[in-house]
Amino acid sequence: MQIKEILTLTPAEQEVTVKGWVRTKRGQAAVTFIAINDGSTINNIQAVVDSDNNQINEETLRSITTGACVAVTGKLIASQGSGQAVEVKAEKIEVYGTADETFPMQPKRHSMEFLREKAHLRFRTNTFGAIFRIRHNLAFAINKYFNDKGFFYLHTPIITASDAEGAGEMFHVTTFDIKNPPKTETGEIDYKEDFFGRETSLTVSGQLEGELGALALSKIYTFGPTFRAENSNTTRHLAEFWMIEPEVAFYELEDNMALAEDFVQYVIKYALENCADDLAFLEKRLLDEEKNKPQNERSEMALLEKLRFVVDNQFERLTYTEAIEILLKSKPHKEKKFQYPVEWGIDLQSEHERYLVEKHFKKPVILTNYPREIKAFYMKQDADGKTVRAMDVLFPGIGEIIGGSQREDDYEKLLTRVKEVGIDPENIWWYLETRKFGSAPHSGFGLGFERLVLFVTGMTNIRDVIPFPRTPKSAEF
Ligand code: 4AD
Ligand code: MG
Incomplete structure (x- = not known):
């Protein structure tokens, strides 16, 4: 027992x-x-x-x-x-x-840095026990939410030939002897000789394959490991993270926003109801830590209050253009306190996102209709020719937690965009064909699972909410 x-x-x-x-x-x-x-x-x-x-x-x-x-x-x-x-x-x-006195997890508060070094034993601490039980409960709630709503769990490939986000941040997969790969006559690596017969990599997103499922099963979601070879050493990025990607036929952007909000609120509520002891423990831990901080650096809400606030309040919805106007009028912009200057067309930096969420609205925000130049090729173009039907959900303390969009469902427009961004249409002929045969409006989004766990647990470093973090220069196991 x-x-x-x-x-x-x-x-x-x-x-x-x-x-x-x-x-x-x-x-x-x-x-x-x-x-x-x-x-x-x-x-x-x-x-x-x-x-x-x-x-x-x-x-x-x-x-x-x-x-x-x-x-x-x-x-x-x-x-x-x-x-x-x-x-x-x-x-x-x-x-x-037995365990002698060299056992590192002695009954005292260890620093997170120390515990990261002892990643093989940190499971035995109260803090990591709480985090990983909450992580499990959130994963369970996610599957339950979608199952109850009639979504099918679609398993998309880990090894893939498509760069869904077009960002070129891929880990390559090959069966070659990397020191001695077969070459073509012109001296390039000959992927035709490889096991897969072409250049492949670890998936950066299951979305494109997810769309194939949605355009037949109507409502699907994926929930799997995702890989990004971005060399960013931040507290919000991992090279291997888990992403949840629902994709729904007949959904437009507004439906997509409603789904994202309802879904995130549901899973947080599930954690509040099913992880009360662990959350109370983490809240106390955070409050103890905050005692050492100066008054103005302490959070306005304790953990449980913050979670309840997000569950009970509607997310603010506004367009990228409206957000830029707010930022241009803001004090940090006027006093040149933003590191990155604000102007229409910029990719919002975390300092801008955090200003909107934490200072201006003080609640989660859904930003929509971003400039098409800064978003992926598959997003549906707005009538103005400048923006796309994108949506990012921004959370306090986290920044972007969800990225999604309505998808371009018009074959010609999609083909033109594919060429514009430099993708060879031959490489995604299968994706393009879905717009030739029975195309339909559809939308979806991706939730970064670890960013959700970060928010719910109140932790501040993404390495502390995944059992085995993969970040630049860290792969002990
Ligand atoms: O905004 P992203 O890149 O969107 C996509 O991949 C779309 N294909 C999703 C879709 O529409 N189906 O990533 C989605 C989310 C981000 O909002 C963020 O929460 C998380 O994935 N994410 C990361 N989490 C941890 N480490 C990283 N390196 C991450 N990159 C993205
Ligand atoms: Mg994004």
Whole structure:
């Protein structure tokens, strides 16, 4: 039985066996208290060992230190101390594995940098236990949301020949001996000789393949690993991250925005309802951290309040052009405090996004109708010829959490755009054909899963919300 379940039992004369890792051991003359955690919950269960219990010898007891793995059997009794209702009166202890004093996760607050260095053991801390349980619950809620709404989970390829975002940030996949690849007569690498018969890479987005599904099954979503070889060492970027991409036939931009808002609110609400203990723990942790900050740097809302606010309030909707006007009138623009100057046509930087979300509107914002030059080739063009039916959802403390659009469904317009941006139409003939046969208006978006987990957990570095972060120069496992 897991500790989560044992903690809900009423104390009785029943015997239980608790298996888990020792968080702390405190000794008094007559009794020893061992706090055990098995990762099923943030809460530990306490095992109480009486020194006159001659079934548990002193040597066994001495070998139990922080980090050891044990199985404690005994009666579940009402707890004498405060904090929890029940505890285990130990009758038998089996030590599966000891841990000496070099075990790095000692019962004190470690810095996040330190824990990142000990990534193989950080799972054993309260903080990372909470984060990964919340991550699991969010993933479950995402699948549940779409299933309940009639979407089908479509598995799109990891190895692909298309650069969906056209940004050229791909990890190449080849079966060649990279030191000695076959060459064409003109000296270029001959991908025709490769296993896949052409140049391939790890997917940067499942969208283009997702569209094929949506134009037949009507409502699909993908949820899979995504790879971007962008060498950006920021707290918001990973080289390997997970993305959720719904794609819906017959949806226009407005429907797409409504879906994004409802979906994100649903999954956050799910976490509030199902991860209350873990969220309360993380909130307390954050509040403790904030005590060391000057008053003006502390957040205006505590974690739970912030999450409830996002669930209960409509996201602000405005166009890129309106956002530029707001930024041009803003104090930081007038005082030249933005690092990147504002003008119509720029790709908004995180300082601009954060100004809009955190200072101006003070709530999540959906920006639409961006200049077509700064967005991907597949977005539907607006009648003005300048903008496209794009939408980005911006979150406080995060910036862009979702990017999406209505898709260009007109064959000729799409073909022209494909050529304009320098894609060989031969390479995406299959995508273009969907606009030749039974084309339909359709829309979709991509939610960066780790950015969502960042927001919900209140963590500040994306490396701390994925079990095995892949960032430039980090691939220990
Ligand atoms: O805005 P992006 O690049 O959009 C797409 O890939 C579209 N094909 C999605 C679609 O319409 N189906 O990426 C979508 C989201 C971003 O808003 C961000 O949350 C996340 O993916 N993202 C990253 N997350 C972590 N690390 C990175 N390097 C990321 N790049 C994008
Ligand atoms: Mg984007």
